[in-house]
Amino acid sequence: MGERRKPTKKFAHIGEILQQTLLNCRRETNETLATLGESWADVVGETLGANSCPAAMKGEQLFVYVTSSVWLQEFYFVKADVIDAANRMLGRPLIQDIKFKVGKV
Numbered sequence: 001m002g003e004r005r006k007p008t009k010k011f012a013h014i015g016e017i018l019q020q021t022l023l024n025c026r027r028e029t030n031e032t033l034a035t036l037g038e039s040w041a042d043v044v045g046e047t048l049g050a051n052s053c054p055a056a057m058k059g060e061q062l063f064v065y066v067t068s069s070v071w072l073q074e075f076y077f078v079k080a081d082v083i084d085a086a087n088r089m090l091g092r093p094l095i096q097d098i099k100f101k102v103g104k105v
Helices: 014-044 046-050 068-076 079-090
Strands: 052-056 061-066 097-102
Touching: 014 046, 014 052, 014 079, 046 052, 046 068, 061 068, 068 079, 068 097, 079 097
Parallel strands: 061 097
Antiparallel strands: 052 061
16 A cells, blocks of 8 residues: 655635635725725815715725715715715725715714
8 A cells, every 4th residue: 555645735714714815805995995984074075074984885886874864865966076086086996886875974
């Protein structure tokens, strides 16, 4: 009988693999969201910035919480301008759409 081969690779727990994969996939999204959060008032202006905050990103879609339905309506009027300003601030066209929702700011 032949000699036993020594294993060449160490097995990893599936949880470790998934966690690292999710971190790698979400890293750019998290960095983008953090950058937007820090500069949100510069992107939308002081008044709109005080009544909203970027909450999440999913692909090329940004989710923004607003303080009331009145501000929700206001943001729909300036949605295209906000997308343009956010992409200019980020330096590349990462945001293609924004969804607004009344939530905690």
